[in-house]
Amino acid sequence: MLRHNYIGTEHLLLGLLREEEGLAARVLESLGVTIDEVRVMVRTVVGEGDEAVPGQIPFTPKAKQSLELALREALSLGHNHIGTEHLLLGLVRRGESVGVEILGMLGASAEVVHEEVIRMLSGPGRIPRQRPPVPPPPRRRALPPVALLVAGWLLFAVALGVGVLIGWAIWS
Numbered sequence: 529m530l531r532h533n534y535i536g537t538e539h540l541l542l543g544l545l546r547e548e549e550g551l552a553a554r555v556l557e558s559l560g561v562t563i564d565e566v567r568v569m570v571r572t573v574v575g576e577g578d579e580a581v582p583g584q585i586p587f588t589p590k591a592k593q594s595l596e597l598a599l600r601e602a603l604s605l606g607h608n609h610i611g612t613e614h615l616l617l618g619l620v621r622r623g624e625s626v627g628v629e630i631l632g633m634l635g636a637s638a639e640v641v642h643e644e645v646i647r648m649l650s651g652p653g654r655i656p657r658q659r660p661p662v663p664p665p666p667r668r669r670a671l672p673p674v675a676l677l678v679a680g681w682l683l684f685a686v687a688l689g690v691g692v693l694i695g696w697a698i699w700s
Contacts, residue, residue: 530567530570530571530574530576530577532574532576532577532585534585534586534587534588535585535586535588536587536590536591536625536627537590537594537627538566538570538573538574538630539591540591540594540595540619540627541566541619541627541631542563542566542570544556544612545562545563545566546563547612550611550612550613551611551612551616551645551648551649552612552613552645555613555616555641555645555648556636556641559634559635559640560634561631561634566630566634570626573626573629590622590624591625594615594619594621594622594625594627596618597619597622598610598617598618599614599618600618600621601614601618601621613645613648613649616641616645617641617642620642621638621642
């Protein structure tokens with residue numbers, strides 16, 4: 529519709545809003561971000577292209593990175609799929625992009641968006657899934673100083689005895 533010859537983070541944001549059934553659209557709606565406002569902001573910030581581009585339209589490096597970060601977000605949450613919520617988290621995690629700039633202009637900072645996604649993912653009365661804590665390594669019991677001293681003398685005596693035996697075998 530905007531006749532751009534690329535797909536940027538602003539287009540990802542518009543796509544997330546168009547997918548009304550997705551969690552990302554519900555998060556953005558709860559923050560007061562609408563598709564019409566975003567479209568107006570894209571036209572204001574970026575403008576419109578000259579003519580529609582036929583065929584495949586390439587992603588910008590920032591859009592590609594946002595998509596890669598969506599995978600990391602899904603994995604970090606323990607999910608085995610990438611949903612619109614992960615795409616939105618990847619978008620705001622990327623930071624410094626037209627999409628995030630537009631969200632900020634509409635009063636939805638990256639931190640607020642992130643917190644709202646996590647809140648909605650956790651649902652009412654649920655705690656967000658976190659990795660279980662790693663137990664500390666078992667503590668080793670230290671020997672009393674007297675036991676260490678005795679063990680040291682015993683090792684010395686054995687080494688001395690072996691040395692004497694080897695010396696005796698060589699000289700005899």
